[in-house]
Amino acid sequence: MNATSKKKVSLPPILDRRPLSPSGRGSVVKHDDPDQLLCVFASNVRIVRHSLGLSQEALADVSDLDRTYISGIERALRNVSIRNVQRIAVALDVDPRDLLNPLLSSVPKYKPFAEAPPAPRKSQS
Template identity: 35%
Template sequence: MCVIRRRFGENLRAIRKARGFSQEHLAHAAGIDRSYLGKVERGEVNLTIEKLYLLSKAIRCSPKDLIPEI
């Protein structure tokens, strides 16, 4: 699996949990499907920058915060 996708997913999950959001809550806030969010967090999705901003807005962090250094 691509390390970029995996690390991004792990980073998103950590920030989501730190915010106390369930996957359902974040998926609803971002207007995306919960199963899609699950795939993103498992590193199965090569996310686009528009989805990056959508998620960062929903999770109330800077889009930069979702981008792990690799």
């Protein structure tokens, strides 16, 4: 075979085509099996944040992340990097392992906030 002739190579068909995520960032959406760890992390961030009386904006400021990113995390739409898990844990003053603990809502310190977030505070004018 000389250098100018090229042989066509047929590629096998992709057997497992899954849609991209709604954000279009290339992650795969699993409609039948949600990512449990991501959901646990999202729920725990919200529980701890509420227990400390922090808004998403305040948490974002302390952790040096964007408020919309925090919102996406709490709705389990963002796949968080380990660095950002650490930033959020430091900002919330918890061990990063606690944010990944599926039983966090059973810890007495956080239990009252696991069912429903506290009512928003009224500004005193």
